[in-house]
Amino acid sequence: MEATLKSLSQDADSDMECSDNDCLDEYDYYNTADDNDIEQIDPSKTDPEYFEYECLTEEQVERLLNETVEILSNNLQITPSLAKVLLHSHGWAVTIIATKYRGNPDHLLISSKVKPSTTPLPVSGCSRYLTCPVCVTPQIIEKFFSLSCLHLFCKDCWTMHFEVQISQGISTAISCMARDCEVLAPEDFVLKHLSRSNMREKYQQYTFQDYVKSHPELRFCPGPNCQVVIRSREPKAKRSICCQCKTIFCFKCGMDYHAPTDCHIIKKWLTKCADDSETANYISAHTKDCPNCHICIEKNGGCNHMQCYNCKYDFCWMCLGDWKAHGSEYYECSRYKENPNIAHESVHVQAREALKKYLHYYERWENHSKSLKLEAHTLEKLKSRINQKVMSGLGTWIDWQYLFTAAGLLAKCRYTLQYTYPYAYYMEVGPRKELFEYQQAQLEAEIENLSWKIERAETTDRGDLENQMDIAEKRRTTLLKDFLDV
Amino acid sequence: MANIAAQRIKREFKEVIKSEEVAKCAIKVELVNDNYTELKGEIAGPPDTPYEGGNFILEIKVPETYPFNPPKVRFITKIWHPNISSVTGAICLDILKDQWAAAMTLRTVLLSLQALLSAAEPDDPQDAVVAKQFKENAEMFHLTACHWTNIYAGGPSVNKDFDDKIKKLVEMGVDEHEARVALSSYNWDMERATEQLFS
Incomplete structure (x- = not known):
């Protein structure tokens, strides 16, 4: 019964699912100033959930990132590729990087893994041939390349190294092949050694993802197969709605919106719920x-x-x-x-x-x-x-x-x-x-x-x-x- | 790619054979097949550790993408160590994972493993039971590791008490290795080990 x-x-x-433009406002309590007869009040002061953000396409994000890269590379007179490494490791904070660079450039470059922590020893001898330590093949010296750490490896080994790393989803974190060497391979160095177009594409796609993830003002829409990136100048755990797929999520953690609980607590709670689900x-x-x-x-x-x-x-x-x-x-x-x-x-x-x-x-x-x-x-x-x-x-x-x-x-x-x-x-x-x-x-x-x-x-x-x-x-x-x- | 792998292994094989460590009988490698995809390694237990006097056999599988990816290594010889699974012999060591560098060699791997036997990392455990014992009951860990070295790796130190306890369980019909695992996991407490084995 x-x-x-x-x-x-x-x-x-x-x-x-409603957004400002495709749906009648009557359901949408979040985004409308509902009372027209009341004088305009600043919503950022009265509405605790007020959040300013914009939805960007991949091209718009690329433009935004490139602008930042250009500012830093002009500012410090470094290559855009190096600027990217620095920005990626410093959450895209141009002013912080510039200040650190002026204070102690060596320290900044070492901690960002652009330069090795110990002064590299230049290759001694003047032989025309070297043996690559990876493929153990003797080759003419012109075929050897190195990062700032001066660890020389042959061109083919670099290519192979990059391809193996990229096929494992690694891009911005690819480092030198020498033991205990942490120096990162910047974008221009990687691309110089990649000839296969699908590898180049994959590499660029992965670096883009890494850049967005390291940028505090940007967040990928968590919706399935959605390419939209949400940007907010005030990155907080607030409610954002993707303009494309209408997914609603917390800007800070990308999970379902969870006010008044904060990101850390909701994660703990959901893990707990998943663990205890049988009893519950x-x-x-x-x-x-x-x-x-x-x-x-x-x-x-x-x-x-x-x-x-x-x-x-x-x-x-x-x-x-x-x-x-x-x-x-x-x-x-x-x-x-x-x-x-x-x-x-x-x-x-x-x-x-x-x-x-x-x-x-x-x-x-x-x-x-x-x-x-x-x-x-x-x-x-x-x-x-x-x-x-x-x-x-x-x-x-x-x-x-x-x-x-x-x-x-x-x-x-x-x-x-x-x-x-x-x-x-x-x-x-x-x-x-x-x-x-x-x-x-x-x-x-x-x-x-x-x-x-x-x-x-x-x-x-x-x-x-x-x-x-x-x-x-x-x-x-x-x-x-x-x-x-x- | 496989070409580079084979080329490298050939070269490294020679390097290990000629190395001074081999002369001191500290490390050893043998080929398992002709195409250089699998090798057998051996390391001596380092002095002043519970592994001293033991010889530990390793399985080394060389991936096609070697040396751009690390070799897959595990212990064949059973060993009681926080970073090595007492069940499968799987190893938790950074250079066999993300800290691998293409310029590393079999020799560096074997020496690193030997170093791991001297200095365990209980905060990054592979075997949680062993790691817990290592942190909470260092003496018991030492005795247990010595015993395992004696039984499986030919180490010299015989522990009469442990052997007797295992014998008792074997007489009750328990498999010898299972009895050893249960006793080791429960700090050689007969009652708790029996309870676990027969529950």
Whole structure:
């Protein structure tokens, strides 16, 4: 037996697929100044998620990099190739390199592996022939080449060396072939020895990737097969959307956007979740029993306010507690209650308590993530419900559009709420955590209210719902303002 | 490419044979086949280490891209060392990986391996169990490594106590090597080793 409760909220992805130019602004809460009647306010001050960035093509990035290379090579009177080595090892910070160069050029060149750390010994003797130490073939001296370390190897061996390295995906890190010699092969030296065009192409492609990765203002769009590079002059862990493939990600780490949690914590959390997935899977099975009549309930929508279709009991999907307690101003189910006597308990109990704590946060994280994944489905249901209303003469299609707007906002709020759980999990117990969990509970309560209201909207009167939307979004931005630290 | 590899190995083979280390019986190489793709190496356990007096056989496979890529080397002789797998003989050594340089030779590889036996790097372990023992119970590590050298590499130091413990387990039907691994992993605690073997 299965009791199904409907809950509706709009698909997070479809919300996020909108960008300024190809989609109606009504879903796009992130990028629009929504209230035209309010005077223009500086969004960088009011919106904690405000982020300025641009999407660049490969050619634009190449131009940008080349400009920087030219500035440095003109500035220091070095070849563009050497400038690239220096820029790559110094995060493309022209001024820092220039200062260091003026201070102590030798030190800079040695630490950047342009010059060897010990003064190389010139090849002695005046023989016309040398034996290459790699292929052990005696050859005429003109066939030998070296980097600044003066380690001589024959042309064919250099070529082979570069080809082997490139076929292993190495480009900017190719070094000299001598033992314990760290001097790097600059671009012009490598290209001089590569004749096969596919090798040259590969080399240039790999160096380009290395350059972008070492540039703090640039980040490859993590979307599959997407060539776009995002650039921001203020590289922070903020929300960026690729203009091509619409992938949404954190600019700093390239993972899914994760405010208010920071890059380091979210990585730790995701690794932990992956490791513990077996235990957690067992706990967070897709079904739960109604706490009142024990009928089995499958949750197939986004709302956590559940009403059992069998016994009409209202309860919370998260904690299975009576919903009445949640309706009041102090919504507590998002909060994990730490056992105060834990320090005196045995190791075994402590371990169990640790697992309990983790599962508390994990379950809530999973719950919201599942809710978001169900958005496409619930959006469909919303559509068909509106259709029914319109058919039975209750307003026009346009009158009901506000529900989609509300569902879009709901998805956005739920997304932020989901990412508050890893943040809370790693927070130290104290007043700040209490404040955080209080705000989190407030946000969660308003999200559930909103979700419930969207599902139950019976009239085209949007006043109440819009009010609820406003409250939910305010709670979300307040939490981010207080805790998003990037 | 294979041409360079064979050419190099031929040359290096001669270099090792003539080297002063061979004269001192410290290192040795032998050809396994005619096309120079596989060799057998041998190094003597360095003095003042638990490996002293032992002879360790190495499998050396020469890739087609040699010397632009490092040779693939592993211990055939079983050895108790933090950077060498006690199960497979796989070696964790930087010059056999990213620190390889085309100008290095078999001789430098063998000498580096010998140096590794003298100075382990427990923070970059290949065998986690051995590395843990090395860091937490140095004396036990030393005794265990001596014992392995004695049994597998012909080292001189006989450990009567260890031999007896293994004998007991063998009498209970356990394979000798398995018994040695279990006892070594549990600091020669009979009870815990037995528990692990029969669980």
